[in-house]
Amino acid sequence: MIYLWLAITIGTLLLELGHPGLFLFLSFACGAGMACFAAFCQVSVAGQIAVFISVTGISLFLLRQWIHSLHHKEVPFNGAALQGKSGLVIKHIAPYVPGQVKINGEIWAARTHDTCSFEPNTHVMVVRVSGSHVIVTALQTPRKDV
Secondary structure: OHHHHHHHHHHHHHHHHHOOOOOHHHHHHHHHHHHHHHHHOOOOHHHHHHHHHHHHHHHHHHHHHHHHHHHOOOOOOOHHHHOOOEEEEEEOEEOOEOEEEEEOOEEEEEEEOOOOOEOOOOEEEEEEEEOOEEEEEEOOOOOOOO
16 A cells, blocks of 8 residues: 555646646645555554545645735735835926836836926836826935835
């Protein structure tokens, strides 16, 4: 029985490699590995099956909890990550003429939030992102996160 459980362990690990991110087969590999250890310790076949089922169930539960905790973190990305950041104007921005700003070392197309114009080397703050443009407004005090 040791070799059977070992084959199941290796087989499910190979299935997991073929389906990354699913983590379903990883639980079966854990259960089969522990059943292999139980067979090595000369536990009965019924005991080995019980070990396989219980360890698989426990590992499914623990992996589900771990993945659930990873996916429910609020991490801003794309436009939401830029909102509130300050930038430096590198190309003139007028009310109807987009310019460019440098934010966190990246250059973005920018438009004004109101009717103001911004000359190069002016510090601005991102109000929101609209399409591929950042909408900026005047920044009262320059920040160091440009």
